[in-house]
Amino acid sequence: MHFKWKYDAPTPQQSQQAKELGDKLSMSPILAQLLIKRGxxxxxxxxxxxxxxxxDLINPFLMKDMDVAVDRLNDAMGRKERILVYGDYxxxxxxxxxxxxxxxxxxxSNIDYYIPDRYDEGYGVSQKGIDYAKQTGVKLIIILDCGIKAVKEIEYAKSLGIDFIICDHHVPDEVMPPAVxxxxxxxxDDSYPFKxxxxxxxxxKFMQAFAKNNGIPFSRLIPLLDFxxxxxxxxxxxxxxxxxxxxxHGLKQLNQNPSVGLKxxxxxxxxxxxEISMSDIIFKIGPRIxxxxxxxNGKESVDLLVEKDFSLALKAARHINEYNEQRKDIDKQMTEEANLIVSKLENQxxxxxxxxxxxxWKKGVIGIVASRLTEIYFRPTVVLTRDGDLATGSARSVMGFDVYAAIKNCRDLLLNFGGHSxxxxxxxxxxxxxxxxxxxxHYVEEHIQPEQTEPILNIDAVLDFKDISKRLHNDLKRFSPFGPGNTKPVFCTTGVYDYGTSKVVGRQQEHIKLELVDSKSGTVVNGIAFGQSASARYIKSxxxxxxxxxIEGNIFKRNQVQLQIEDIRPTESEDEL
Structure with a gap:
């Protein structure tokens, strides 16, 4: 894939501002400019x-209903009621x-946890889960990462004498459930400063408020930050x-003293x-959980995460790893099938x-397939599979387009929906x-912007190879953790050449291991271009x-940096960025 490169050169005023800030921080103006771009x-x-x-964490009691939630939890403990912690899978x-x-x-001690079965119960609060709570004497359910739309289910629980505290972050509907x-x-109606x-x-935040209310030191919460x-x-x-x-601080905990299950x-x-990074979580730890x-059933993951014995945790982790290998096979097959359908549909x-x-298609993998198709075709994607007379699906979007709004626009056709942008x-x-x-x-056609369906690569700064050093890499690490809103900086260098030793590597010869020089210095820089072997012939020309x-650290040679190449294009393809 070749991206459209987008680079906004700093104004003279921004360059001066970056120089002044860089001097104060003993940092290069290049990196100071990155700070200014972040406001x-x-x-x-x-x-x-x-x-x-x-x-600097926000006072949890600024969140609406937090005082009510803490009071209800305190009452449950005081009355020795059975509590069920319920969450998405x-x-x-x-x-x-x-x-x-x-x-x-x-x-x-009078506490239990519950994860609904994706295939038997579906997403969110289920009647089966509520019935389990009733059978086991539960009086209070704390529900996490779902529940904001479970109006009928929570009404049913209320009729059985079971209260709910909802802890969710998905977009609420106009009518909310009758939870405590x-x-x-x-x-x-919530003025909490961070949404x-x-x-x-x-x-x-709920546990932070509970601890604060009960005089429990905040330090007791720190070991849980890895989650x-x-x-x-x-x-x-x-x-x-x-x-x-x-x-x-969660990454710090994960690297220094992770919980037994995560270890x-x-x-x-x-x-x-x-050193574990956010990328390691996204591509390695997260998929296994x-x-x-x-x-x-997702309960196996929670069993692992709360396990206290490392030998038992390791056994459970191996079992979950087997699930992940099965998932990868199914994911690959379904993505290939989906790609074939798209290629046959000329009108697409x-x-x-x-x-x-x-x-x-397997219900548990359709979300991954939707993500893959979004990455390949740069279009909002919905993938559905059959469940009896119903269709259940997952939607994924491209940068800047609200797929939740597109689905909500079709709500009269839907039995249930939820999520975020x-x-x-x-x-x-x-x-x-x-x-x-x-x-x-039709909704997407009317609301999406043309640039949202193009693969755009935002360039943060233009560098010469002489600018790339171990110190620059170390300073860049201080910008982490990376993610949406604080993406890893992407740089570009123009007019570079193969040093003569670049080669195609990988099991299927799909990657390029590069040794490059630029036209302004004799510095040789190492790089890796994953999945870009199609550019090898041009590079060797x-x-x-x-x-x-x-700019990354070389995991095999600790004192070296290497470039992870996101895109390659002939210099003569454009006169400027």
């Missing part, structure tokens, strides 16, 4: 950005359940403001002895969105799929080309 223009703001402080839900359960279990308390910063918490983040980092990375929420603080997953992933819910070339369905789930009658597709595609890249 960080003062020395004090830069220090807060580079050293996020737990003391994805990474965010599982880590949220593990966090709340592990924290409360230190102070209260609803903790959700996206409520229109982008994940489900685990909302659960953490927050995992959920923030896996749920692709903005790594800004409060999420940045939680992710920063077992780290072992299985082969990440021991390496997700795998049990995709293939069987003229559509701004993709809606595909197949009654044999970039990811959503939906259920409708199988016979209504074609009308849904027509309506969804000794003609000049431009590269866009991130």
């Amino acid at each position: 960080i223009t003062t020395e004090s703001a830069a220090k807060r950005f580079f050293r996020p402080q737990l003391a 994805d990474v965010d839900g599982c880590t949220a359940v593990a966090l709340v359960y592990k924290f409360l279990q230190q102070f209260y 308390a609803i903790l959700n910063p996206k409520r229109t 982008q918490l994940c489900g685990c983040g909302v659960g953490f 927050c980092a995992v959920s923030i990375a896996a749920d692709i929420v903005p790594v800004t403001d409060e999420n940045r603080i939680l992710a920063f 077992a997953i780290i072992d299985i992933c082969g990440l021991n002895g390496r 997700n795998a049990s819910g995709r293939m069987e 070339k003229h559509q701004s969105s993709i809606v595909l369905y197949d009654e044999n 970039y990811a959503a789930g939906l259920t409708l009658r199988w016979d209504d799929i074609r009308e849904f597709r027509q309506r969804f595609q 000794r003609r000049s080309f431009d590269i866009a890249y991130t």
Whole structure:
């Protein structure tokens, strides 16, 4: 894939501002410019950005209903009521359940947890889950990462004498469930300053408030921050403001003293002895936690996350890793089938969105397939499979387009839906799929901007090879953790050449290992271009080309940096960026 490169050169005023800020911070103007692009223009703001402080977390009682939620939890404990911690089967839900359960279990023993079965019960609050609560004597359910639309289910629970505290971050509907308390910063009547918490983040704020109310030192919460980092990375929420603080300290915990269950997953992933990053969570840790819910039941992941014995945790992690291998095989097969359908549908070339369905696709993997198609075709995508007379599906979006709004526009056809701007789930009658597709595609056509369907690569700065050093890499690491709202900086260098030793590598010869020089110095720089072997012939032709890249550490040679090449194009293709 070749991207359209977008680079906004700094104005003379911004360059001067960057020089002054860089002098104060003993940092290169290149990196100071990155701070200014992030809206960080003062020395004090830069220090807060580079050293996020737990003391700067927002007062949890600013969230609407927090006082009510804490009072109800205190009452339940005082009356020795049985409490059930209930959550979604994805990474965010599982880590949220593990966090709340592990924290409360230190102070209260009459507590249990529950994850609904994706295939038997579906998403969110189920009647089966409520019946289980009734049978086991539960009086209070704390629900995490779902529940905001479960009006009928929570009415049913209320009729059985069971109260709910909802901790959710998905967009609420006009009518909300009759829960005792609803903790959700996206409520229109909530003035909580930060709206982008994940489900685990909302659960953490609840526990923070409970601890504060009961005189429990905040330090008792710190060992649970690794769960927050995992959920923030896996749920692709903005790594800004409060999420940045939680992710920063959560990564620190994950690297220095992870919980037993996460340590077992780290072992299985082969990440021991390496500094774990948000990317490692997204591509290695998160998929394994997700795998049990995709293939069987997500409760197995929570069992692992709350396990205290490392040998048992390692055994459970190996089992979940087997699920992940099965998931990868199914994911590959379904993506190939979906790609074949898209390639056969000539009219898809003229559509701004993709809606595909197949009654044999596995429910637990359709979200991954939707993500893959979005990455390949740069269009909002819905993938559906059959469940009896119903169709259940997952939607994924492209940057800047609200897929939740597109689905909501078809709500009269839907039996259930929920989510946020970039990811959503939906259920409708199988016979209504074609009308849904027509309506969804019409909405996207009317609202999407042409640039949102193009693969755009935002360039942060233009560098010469002489600018790239170990110090620059170390300074760049201070910008982490990376994610939406604080993406890893992408640089470009123009007019570079093969040093003569670049070669194609990989099992299927799909990658290029590069040794490059630019036209301004004799510096030789190493790089890797994953999946870009199609450019190898041009590179070996000794003609000049431009590269866009991130700067990474070489995991095999610790004192070296290397470029991870995002895109390659002939220098003569454009006169300027």
